[in-house]
Amino acid sequence: MNGSSAFIVLVSGVLWAATAQAAALDTPGTGTAVRRIDVQAGMLVTPPEVRISPGLSTTLFFDARIRPEQLVLEGRERFQRFGVTEDHLVVVPSSTFREGERLRLEVRFHDGAVPDRAVVVLVVDAARAERQIELYRHARSAASYRQEVEELRAGMVRLERQVQQLQRSRTGAEYTREMLVAELRDTGIVHSRSWVPRKVAGDVAAARVEFVRLSPRWAALRLRPAKAGAWSGWSAVGATLTDVHGKRLKTLPPWQEGPVAADGSQPVIIIVDEPEAADHGRYTLELWDEGRKRTLKLEGLQAP
Structure with a gap:
């Protein structure tokens, strides 16, 4: 893209x-x-x-x-x-x-x-x-809709400028959905909310998990690693997102710009192809690296 x-x-x-x-x-x-x-x-x-x-x-x-x-x-x-x-x-x-x-x-x-x-x-x-x-x-009035249109136009201008800046920083590179989610900062316009886990287990930890929805057809989880040594050099190769009934939502393999840096600055992006289902309920997210040497499990994930 x-x-x-x-x-x-x-x-x-x-x-x-x-x-x-x-x-x-x-x-x-x-x-x-x-x-x-x-x-x-x-x-x-x-x-x-x-x-x-x-x-x-x-x-x-x-x-x-x-x-x-x-x-x-x-x-x-x-x-x-x-x-x-x-x-x-x-x-x-x-x-x-x-x-x-x-x-x-x-x-x-x-x-x-x-x-x-x-x-x-x-x-x-x-x-x-x-x-x-x-x-x-x-019910919404006509005046409120006109105001919303103006706000949307202003938001689109800001987003267009941001995308242009991202393009200039990646001249000649293909721009994917994962890259877009990883680098977007304007959460005041993009529909984004934090997911809070009830229980964390595994070898690595997450500082923040966000559910970002940019389209009616897809959304993404953006996981920011905690600044801990255990994350350094870690690359996720597999992920599952499961609801309380044991059903797995359709997701793409996790994406990273590269292995997690020592300062935890590299987010892990997981595209969710069932955004309507993920909008509600409680979920368990599991991530693992090659050979499942280091894993992460977040249970009871939901919006606060």
């Missing part, structure tokens, strides 16, 4: 990030308190969590009509009770759910306005059920 193609990919990623899945901004609640979740267009953040408990009902009210026939709920058949209309949803989890289990819930709105859907994650918590949730959708 040359520099111009890379810029086109970036532009499509920016446009996608501005119009894709609606974001939910929330403040967690507990017990019998009524909690409000606001859904807004044009933002990409981690879906809010709603606590549910086996044997107790949780009701979600919507201020805009939804399409019951298009509702998607993971593990729907395992709920003790499930009821949905155009303005509310009631669920009663059964005892088959495990503590801490996470279930993605997606609803689509009826009128076709923006945002056209909302996503929340139901988390099984026997001690802390949220009994009533009120979800409010904020």
Whole structure:
């Protein structure tokens, strides 16, 4: 991929990030308190969590009509009770759910306005059920869209300049997706978020793991080594990204500019060809060098 193609990919990623899945901004609640979740267009953040408990009902009210026939709920058949209309949803989890289990819930709105859907994650918590949730959708005005277009244009100009600078620094070299992810710095425009592991094991350590999405069709993990001697000269030759159910996401082999330097400045890039799946849930990332002499395992990776 040359520099111009890379810029086109970036532009499509920016446009996608501005119009894709609606974001939910929330403040967690507990017990019998009524909690409000606001859904807004044009933002990409981690879906809010709603606590549910086996044997107790949780009701979600919507201020805009939804399409019951298009509702998607993971593990729907395992709920003790499930009821949905155009303005509310009631669920009663059964005892088959495990503590801490996470279930993605997606609803689509009826009128076709923006945002056209909302996503929340139901988390099984026997001690802390949220009994009533009120979800409010904020439609976008024409003025806000015009402002967003201007911001996107300004962002594209900055990205074009950055790509041109990268081209000049690599005259005559083929520019790949991995190189682009490794060298991009403008995370204010690129959709990028940190992934935090719950457990780290192996012979080497990572200072930072980022999930970078530049296109609806692909994303990448950017892993920055910790400044430790164990990394020096290390080159990853294999990697797996596995979800909590044991399913491996489709990834390309890890890429590096060269073996990790002593100061840990060389990032490791892993292209993910299933960005929709990787956007949600918890994952385990494993990396290894030739002969598996030195390995890295990050368990429970997810956005904070």
